[in-house]
Amino acid sequence: MLGSNRYGKSDIRVVKLVRHPDRHDLKDLTVAVAFEGAFDVVHTAGDNSPVLPTDTMKNTVYALAKQHTLEHIEAFGLALGAHFLEENPHVSRVVVEIRERMWERVEVGTQPAPSTFLGSCSETRTASVDYSRERVSMRSGLDDLLLLKSSGSAFSGFLRDRYTTLADTEDRILATALTASWLYRESGGNFTRLWGEVRQALLDSFSAHDSRSVQHTMYAMGEAVLELCREVEEIRLTMPNKHHLPVDLSPFGLPNENDVFVPTEAPYGLIEATVTRNRNV
Amino acid sequence: MLGSNRYGKSDIRVVKLVRHPDRHDLKDLTVAVAFEGAFDVVHTAGDNSPVLPTDTMKNTVYALAKQHTLEHIEAFGLALGAHFLEENPHVSRVVVEIRERMWERVEVGTQPAPSTFLGSCSETRTASVDYSRERVSMRSGLDDLLLLKSSGSAFSGFLRDRYTTLADTEDRILATALTASWLYRESGGNFTRLWGEVRQALLDSFSAHDSRSVQHTMYAMGEAVLELCREVEEIRLTMPNKHHLPVDLSPFGLPNENDVFVPTEAPYGLIEATVTRNRNV
Amino acid sequence: MLGSNRYGKSDIRVVKLVRHPDRHDLKDLTVAVAFEGAFDVVHTAGDNSPVLPTDTMKNTVYALAKQHTLEHIEAFGLALGAHFLEENPHVSRVVVEIRERMWERVEVGTQPAPSTFLGSCSETRTASVDYSRERVSMRSGLDDLLLLKSSGSAFSGFLRDRYTTLADTEDRILATALTASWLYRESGGNFTRLWGEVRQALLDSFSAHDSRSVQHTMYAMGEAVLELCREVEEIRLTMPNKHHLPVDLSPFGLPNENDVFVPTEAPYGLIEATVTRNRNV
């Protein structure tokens, strides 16, 4: 009567300072670990003998963070997954999710400061490792990249029914908080360099695209990544449509020349798609 | 090269007042709608002709809320799903998710007030309808029910490795923010009454259980629901372990008689399981 | 060149279990402590000798929580303030702010459970103690009490200028998240009983009032508290106006009989006032 189940530790925060002679590097990670496996007696009989405590998962993250370079979060995720599977024969699957907050160096004069950082970005770099006895699947990604384009975006010619009141527009603000994750064809490589290339491809295509809809632009962004980054097999994109509504200024005797908008939080459109090299998704 | 995709509107807020001669009833819903179907040209060619705007989805929620009793959010979800599938032959699947904030009547003297409400609960009632041309699947549930038991909870006899520092405990605080959702055997009935019965079964079993672990209690709660509510086929439970750490008072010359704790937000344990009438999950 | 300054510790979380033979009581507090005093050399010369670490403030909250009944958060705030002033002659003023999350007992059958609690309310009880060498000022209060009335609320006859588009309404939803704090005439007494009386007076008057505006109802609520609770000298009320906008259903051929609304988060009205026994505020 017990169906699928998993357990783990979430929101494990760890900051590591890599001390070079002339500067510090800073790594700021949030890690989640989850186990699946032979845990039925834990649920049905209260027998804890197979349970590695989630507190130990946390300790393991700390201990391995100490011993790992953390240069690529993908590699750290793989190391954690391999460790847990190796040490725990009764575990069949380990999922490790890592989020990296990106700090930049403060500029003092024209020089980057050796050990002072500015971290105000909401955008995070992500990696997700799904490690089972049979296979390893790894995704790299980014979360919460706020993007807005104020030209080259239309939405018209859509389906209308009796509840449709939206007007066609040939010129609207398109704003989103992009979440993307992608699969590499091979699970090795310079993930940090690749991550930067994918991110730039996303920015460039979002910027250049003549958008007929969020879907249209999202697909173009996925295509651009697959075209430019041969290492990427598939990319998943989520783009909430953060609506900017033109204000009706006519009661005040003023024109709205498509220049004054109210951004709204709720409701919002939610658009998701996967773009892949072949249709076997 | 386009893989799975969906689009829709999230966070559609609607409040409805049902005006009885002697009192008002209040319904406070947050609705999300998502479509799947024949939308390839939208992505690949910028052709919007199949796109029912998400703004229209929102309008439809308003219009149908006006015409529906909203007595059971499950029934409202079914009505929305049926409407969208019927009106849009090119849509193959509609997912409707509804959250209901529960307001209670203010008591004035010993009488419930006819039209004044108190709404401070974070707990929400949920329904999720997954409506395709082939079948309808519906889940009822609740989110964010904060529960704490201060006796009858232990965690000991667990697996230890070189990174384990946690001590056995026979008496700890067990606290969680329960999320549960369940499938009914048939998709009709007095959902509001059933919801109350499932919720009470969860509370009773959480309270009565002699807990060896979160998993152990979670399973007992699932079993209790299946035993008491014949209409439920399967229940999914998510129980974050909101740790309460005993404070070390010894540096201050004080004993900690298991009575002073620090609740921590991060990291937290995350325990999930499905309990079902048969193993075909 | 150093002006006013203060330092302290915020968000100190502590949970205490009071173990009775037949049941547990649960206290869940969040405490903030701030010091003012002779700290100039800390800022100007980097001399830390006058600085009691904020970590020690935290420890002190734990240690005193162990030794105090916590029956009334007001009394605990006074104890903390007195302790810090007594032990630190160079400190001139201590401000202690306490928030209590209120857990209720789970009902099992018709009986309250002895050690299982339900804590889903966002509403918190608050106390603020401002303790200086010269005087002690104490406020009790509550935060984030969500209230809504669906009859007896109008807003009309207001000032109009060229930017006014709002229509008069004689029947609207009035919803708020009430924050209130009040001064007692004397700083002793059964604060928990008094707190319940003030809260009930706020609920009763909000419910009974024939409202012409938020201001009008807020003042009536303040008056009701001062009338019913002789111990209260002054009350401060903050009532955000959580707008519920009627949906225009006419494009769909439906009437809106003042029954379908969209609650909005932003922007919101913000109304604040103090009601006092005399004008020397």
Next chain:
Amino acid sequence: MLGSNRYGKSDIRVVKLVRHPDRHDLKDLTVAVAFEGAFDVVHTAGDNSPVLPTDTMKNTVYALAKQHTLEHIEAFGLALGAHFLEENPHVSRVVVEIRERMWERVEVGTQPAPSTFLGSCSETRTASVDYSRERVSMRSGLDDLLLLKSSGSAFSGFLRDRYTTLADTEDRILATALTASWLYRESGGNFTRLWGEVRQALLDSFSAHDSRSVQHTMYAMGEAVLELCREVEEIRLTMPNKHHLPVDLSPFGLPNENDVFVPTEAPYGLIEATVTRNRNV
């Protein structure tokens, strides 16, 4: 019996696009307006005739945003304050608070894109205008600038009592989310340029300072601003101490070479001070 009172509109969101031939500029503001004045009858008699609706305040923000360059939020705040005081003789004081979210241009190749923006920063620029019949007081500022320094920060030689357990440290991470606001000597000028200069002075001094405590660094930052920016009369700084606790790796047979830390959210230190050109604060 009515004491101090105010009312207004908060969280008024407005985005304005300034359309140049070769590019767009983007202004993203959140505005709050509050009135004080002769409003007693509103509270005590339910007479709304003096009440300019908060909805009108919102409309006014939209209308004036259309007509204003928005080049400096300070100037827009002054314009709003002056408008409301002029139009409403019964209003004695208007407080306008503006937050600006800063979007940067996306770089495409080596060129900034003409109409694509990236807005992932949590940091906001702020202005607060307090406008009464007698005087205008204006503060500029910034909120939520995350800063971290990993060298040049110590905390030792502090006061110890029986509840102190903290050890001296000569080398710790100092991290904060800086909030600052400052008064200009005159209420005119190139506020955007000045804002950048103050911000850079804060970054430079934070980076360069040999810190004995948060207070010590905060004061040095205030001094640096006053020294470099002759236009600034006074600066108020708030620096939560976002603790980074070294992880005890000894149970795992590993040294912690001051390189592995857990950042914690609660509790946190809260340090505030004003630095001014003279002591008359």
